[in-house]
Amino acid sequence: MRVTIKDIAKKAGVSPSTVSRVIANHPRISSATKHKVMKIMKELDYHPNMIARSLASKSSKIIGVIIPGTAERSFEHPFFPELLRGIGTVAYQHGYNILISSVTSLEEEKDTIIQFARGGITDGVILLTSRVRDPSVAELIKMSFPFVIIGRSEQESRVNWVDNDNFSIGYELTEHFIKRGHRRIAFLGLSPDFLVTVDRFNGYKQALRDHGIPVDEELVVESQFVTDDGYHLMKTFYRHRSVQPTGIIACDDLLAFGAIKYLNEHGLEVPRDVAVAGVNNVPQAAYFSPSLTSVEINAFSLGAKAVELLLAEVNEEYTAGVPHTRSYSRTIIPAELIVRDSTGR
Amino acid sequence: MRVTIKDIAKKAGVSPSTVSRVIANHPRISSATKHKVMKIMKELDYHPNMIARSLASKSSKIIGVIIPGTAERSFEHPFFPELLRGIGTVAYQHGYNILISSVTSLEEEKDTIIQFARGGITDGVILLTSRVRDPSVAELIKMSFPFVIIGRSEQESRVNWVDNDNFSIGYELTEHFIKRGHRRIAFLGLSPDFLVTVDRFNGYKQALRDHGIPVDEELVVESQFVTDDGYHLMKTFYRHRSVQPTGIIACDDLLAFGAIKYLNEHGLEVPRDVAVAGVNNVPQAAYFSPSLTSVEINAFSLGAKAVELLLAEVNEEYTAGVPHTRSYSRTIIPAELIVRDSTGR
DNA sequence: CTACTTTGTGCAAACGTTTGCTCATATTTT
DNA sequence: AAAATATGAGCAAACGTTTGCACAAAGTAG
The missing domain is CATH 1.10.260.40 (lambda repressor-like DNA-binding domains)
Structure with missing residues (x-):
């Protein structure tokens, strides 16, 4: 005993x-x-006994993290671990543990959230999502359970979220190309379901317009998933499009790697013939040949800030007792353009 | 209410x-x-209410996952997410949630384990570790709490563990080089504290011996961490060693990427001048130039199997009630050599 | 038709804490 | 010196379940 x-x-x-x-x-x-x-x-x-303590005190000191699309390969992206590391670190500092659930469908996601929230397992949840119109969000709002979203949400007004300024990321990246003299810049990896890519695309378009360059739909390549295969994307691009880009902006470094491989195999040298840049600054970006220009999105900080926001809300909940006084905040984590060889010396 | x-x-x-x-x-x-x-x-x-249920039934339906060295960059390795995905998937199938703790020191690790085990938060834990002589393991054994280790442990006799056969990985990789005519094969990334690398190194040595090739200490490059920078490792290698390898086996793909970058910058072409291979088959391996020969370690299966083992033990615990009858098992998850361009066509 | 088993439900005691009251004692204020 | 306050600790009621035991009603065997 x-x-x-x-x-x-x-x-x-x-x-x-x-x-x-x-x-x-x-x-x-x-x-x-x-x-x-x-x-x-x-x-x-x-x-x-933590369980008994949780029952009596009505607080489990656990925060839930919902990761979408585990069945997909997206979980494998270096972005997630960094995020998790940020979340874990700050949570630990505040004496919280983190319960992660990797859901494979929206159905499962909602079930998990209900279990986490209604089941009293967690004191609050962090949603990693960038999908348009997430049903789980509605559920959480309905039961007024503390949560924060990493990645922009559509119902911006009533949720706490933290994200990068993806519009600016797209804008700055594009401007970087323009400054180096490029005018035919392709945009690789637009995916309408993922707001990140849409925002970056809008930034791209705005930058072009601001510099008097027309947006050419021929230069835009959509893809189903963020981590989709850049190699095949380029293959179909060159097969079906008549225009020849001098620069390529990929929504993700992994996409960029795939694209560069295709270019190399078809006699195009980077950056001499085509300049390429990605986003996320994955560890390999620096060691790729050529080293890849990218954008550091500070995933660690995204996670860290999310926890801070969440914990603030959890505590506010307790002291105030009046859920309506909750303030919602949107936090932008700064991103940084890292210029490397793939866009010229 | x-x-x-x-x-x-x-x-x-x-x-x-x-x-x-x-x-x-x-x-x-x-x-x-x-x-x-x-x-x-x-x-x-x-x-x-899950908490109340846990208290009454003395089972939380949560399994803990202890990830070492979060402060280090090792967490960022694509290996972990895949593992986590495997763990999460199987856990979900059995109605379990997973509580992850990313500890930064052995001290913290032990505290966390005690909290998880004694605090009744989890029904069992999975330890991701490959360090020599882990004190947490002793603690868990002492309190006879269900756990399984991913990565080989030294006290093999009394623990459940699942791992790849790292000796064979090293052996096969080396044999692959030998078959292609290499005789001066460097081993990159030996790290005495990490059993994975030691095992692979032993396999490497055995393969050399079996083919009558003497082991040359000059060709062995140690590194502190698994994800250590392959670029700098190579730099010091060529500065301080007199011998010229024709092949390089890196303990990790990331190491291999760094090494290849160094080679390229110094006029050595892969695979023409030097053949290179890594381990882990990270997603980028296929899209690197040249595509990287690697070993798929099936991290997903490692995680999945670990959960199965753990759950078996958790249930056995319940039904039998006699902890001493526990059987310990060691499971080897098969790895597969993926031959690509970096070791020749 | 009795005796025994099965089926369906309720009672109440756990499970191990936290926390609002109460109350005695000690300390300070007037 | 009396009154007011501060300090220290205990009682007992939560918290929301599960589960062993008891027991009535119904079914089955002899």
């Missing part, structure tokens, strides 16, 4: 409540009893 | 126990009451 708070109480000659208050460092406990109890806890090697 | 089992009971005119049994699909409940209760549960939108 595991040693419980009662065993400690008995051996110390105090009541369970006193032991509990010692653990919680309650101010109204004399340092004499505090030390006595703590000594006994050490002796018996006592560790509080 | 949230709707509880009592609310359902009252409205259905039955006792809470009956409702509980309906949820658990207890055989001794008439289908009449079963349907009546279920209908009311739908009506009131009831969802059981």
Whole structure:
């Protein structure tokens, strides 16, 4: 039988409540009893039962993280681990654990959220998503459960979210190409379901317009998934389009790698013949040949900030007790253009 | 106030126990009451409180995953997400959630394990580790808490673990080079603290011996971390060693990428001048130029199998009640050599 | 028709904490 | 010196389930 708070109480000659208050460092406990109890806890090697504690205190000190599309390869993207690392680090600092659920469908996602929220397992959830019109969000709002979204949401007004400024990322990247003299710049990896890519695309278009360059639909290549195969995308591009780009902006470094491979195999050298850039600054970007110009999106900070926001809301919930006074915030994590060889020396 | 089992009971005119049994699909409940209760549960939108359930049933349906070295960049390795995906998928199938903790020190690791195990938060834990002599393992054994290790452990006899056969990986990779006529094969990324690399190194040595090639210490490059920078490793290699390898086996694809970049910059072409191979078959390996020969370690399966093993132990624990009858198993997940351009056509 | 088994349900005791009250004692204020 | 306040600790009621036991009603065997 595991040693419980009662065993400690008995051996110390105090009541369970006193032991509990010692653990919680309650101010109204004399340092004499505090030390006595703590000594006994050490002796018996006592560790509080978190489940019981959660039940009584109505707080599990666990935050849930919902990762979409685990069945897809997107989870494999270096972006996620970094995010998770940011989340984990800050959560740990605040004494929270993280429960991750990798869902494969919207159905599953909703079930998981309900289980996490209604089941009392978590005190709040972080949603990694960038899909348009997420039904889970509606559910969470309905039950007014603390949550924050990483990635822009459509119902911006009523949710906490943190994201990069993807419009600016697209804009700056495009401007970088324009400044180097490019005028036929392809945009690789637009995916209407993923707002990230749409935002970046809008930034791309705006930059072109601001510099008096017409947007050419021929230069835009859509893809179903963010991590889609850049190689094949380029293959179909060159097969079906008449225009020859001098620069390619890929929505993701992985896409860029695939694209460069295709270019190399077809006698086009990067950056001499075509300049290429990606987004996300994956670790390999620096070691690719040529090293890849990319955008550091600071995934760690995205995750870290998300937790801070969430925890603020969780606590606000408690103290205020009036859910309506909640303030919603949108936080932009700065991104940084990293210029490397793939867009010229 | 949230709707509880009592609310359902009252409205259905039955006792809470009956409702509980309906949820658990207890055989001794008439289908009449079963349907009546279920209908009311739908009506009131009831969802059981998992915390209370855990407390009463002494099982949280959560398994913990301890990831070492989050502070380091190792977490960023594509290997981890795949593993996590495998773990998550199988766990979900069995109705388990996964609580991940990313610890930054051995101290923290032990604390977390104690919290997970003694605190009743998890029913079992999976340790991702490949370090020599892990103190957490001793702790877990001491309290006879269900756990499985991914990555070989030293105390093999008393733990459940799942891993690749890293000796064979090293052996086969080396043999692949030998068959292509290489005799001066460098080994990149030996790291004495990480058993994976040591095992692969032993396989490498054995293969050389079996083919009558002497092991040359000059050709072995150690590195502190698995994800250490292959570029700089090569730089110091060529600066300090007199021998010229015709082939390089890197303990990791990322290391190989870095090495290839260095070689390219110094006028050595891969695979013409030097053949290079890595391990792990990261997504980019196929799209690198040249495409990288690697070893697919099936991280997904590693994770999946680990969960199966763990769950088997968790249940055995319950039914048998006699911890000593536990059987320990070692599972080898097959790895596969993927030959690509970097070791010749 | 009795005795025994099966079926369906309820009672109440866990599970291990937290926390609002209460209350005695000690300390400070008037 | 009395009154007011601060300090320290205990009682007992939550928190929302599960589950062993009891027991009535119904079914089955002899």
